[in-house]
Amino acid sequence: MTQTVDPTLVDHPPHPALATLDARGISAWFGDHKVLDRVSLTMPAGQVTALIGPSGCGKSTFLRILNRMHELVPGAALAGEVLLDGHDLYSADRRLTDARRQVGMVFQKPNPFPTMSIYDNVVAGLRLTGTRVPRATRDDLVEESLTKAGLWREVRDRLRSPGGALSGGQQQRLCIARSLAVRPRVLLMDEPCSALDPTSTRRIEETIAELAAEVTIVIVTHNMQQAARVSHRCAFFLASHGTPGVIVEHGPTPAMFDRPQDQRTADYVHGRFG
Numbered sequence: 001m002t003q004t005v006d007p008t009l010v011d012h013p014p015h016p017a018l019a020t021l022d023a024r025g026i027s028a029w030f031g032d033h034k035v036l037d038r039v040s041l042t043m044p045a046g047q048v049t050a051l052i053g054p055s056g057c058g059k060s061t062f063l064r065i066l067n068r069m070h071e072l073v074p075g076a077a078l079a080g081e082v083l084l085d086g087h088d089l090y091s092a093d094r095r096l097t098d099a100r101r102q103v104g105m106v107f108q109k110p111n112p113f114p115t116m117s118i119y120d121n122v123v124a125g126l127r128l129t130g131t132r133v134p135r136a137t138r139d140d141l142v143e144e145s146l147t148k149a150g151l152w153r154e155v156r157d158r159l160r161s162p163g164g165a166l167s168g169g170q171q172q173r174l175c176i177a178r179s180l181a182v183r184p185r186v187l188l189m190d191e192p193c194s195a196l197d198p199t200s201t202r203r204i205e206e207t208i209a210e211l212a213a214e215v216t217i218v219i220v221t222h223n224m225q226q227a228a229r230v231s232h233r234c235a236f237f238l239a240s241h242g243t244p245g246v247i248v249e250h251g252p253t254p255a256m257f258d259r260p261q262d263q264r265t266a267d268y269v270h271g272r273f274g
């Protein structure tokens with residue numbers, strides 16, 4: 001009997017090289033409402049880039065453009081380019097699942113599959129992105145992903161318990177493990193701690209610091225202390241008086257906090273508005 005191989009499946013990649021993400025001239029619309037205007041930003045390999053700015057200035061929209069989620073919103077449009085190590089994430093010959101495999105995402109609210117076991121939650125991302133992993137290596141991958149997400153020691157004795165039985169902070173680390181199992185080159189995080197208590201927040205921040213050595217990270221945060229603690233670079237977004245969001249200033253985090261070039265950046269990072 002011949003065995004049929006699903007042509008859409010790809011083999012699990014070996015640990016990939018660090019990659020730089022480069023957004024060039026990104027504009028975005030919801031219907032005829034333009035929410036970003038020609039935003040360019042380089043997010044260097046192996047660094048944590050924080051996107052900061054007041055509510056509604058387009059940070060989440062920008063983040064979702066970086067893994068092709070924006071295009072799923074009915075009526076949404078965009079212009080510009082997103083390059084992953086120089087290769088266009090939006091090129092016609094690249095599958096959507098390939099973009100998602102290379103650029104993973106963790107959301108504000110932890111969203112594990114609540115009735116699925118911890119183990120199955122970790123491997124769920126593989127199925128969602130069409131990634132093939134030999135059964136014999138799955139146990140190792142689950143351990144590796146949970147270890148990187150800082151959760152292994154807490155759950156190794158109950159891998160068959162449901163993901164929904166974990167605390168909020170543990171659930172968020174489970175979601176990080178689920179993303180890491182796919183071995184993405186970039187991990188996007190949209191306010192990953194905003195639903196968590198201070199202790200869980202600290203654990204996630206430690207995890208982010210450890211992960212930066214092997215995956216490029218882009219994080220949206222409203223918490224300036226968090227941006228200062230976890231990021232190497234910051235980009236300050238602003239949409240003044242109903243105009244589309246732009247990047248006012250970006251650069252190394254210490255410079256953005258201690259000697260910003262633009263008064264609006266200084267006012268925002270020091271809590272004078274937003």
Ligand SMILES: Nc1ncnc2c1ncn2[C@@H]1O[C@H](COP(=O)(O)OP(=O)(O)OP(=O)(O)O)[C@@H](O)[C@H]1O
Binds near residue numbers: 030054059060073
């Ligand atoms: N699905 C959508 N449909 C229509 N408009 C949207 C949608 N999502 C966001 N917008 C609009 O796009 C603009 C930018 O929103 P976005 O969520 O990207 O900003 P943000 O800076 O991430 O805000 P916050 O910090 O509050 O999350 C806002 O005016 C918002 O109302």
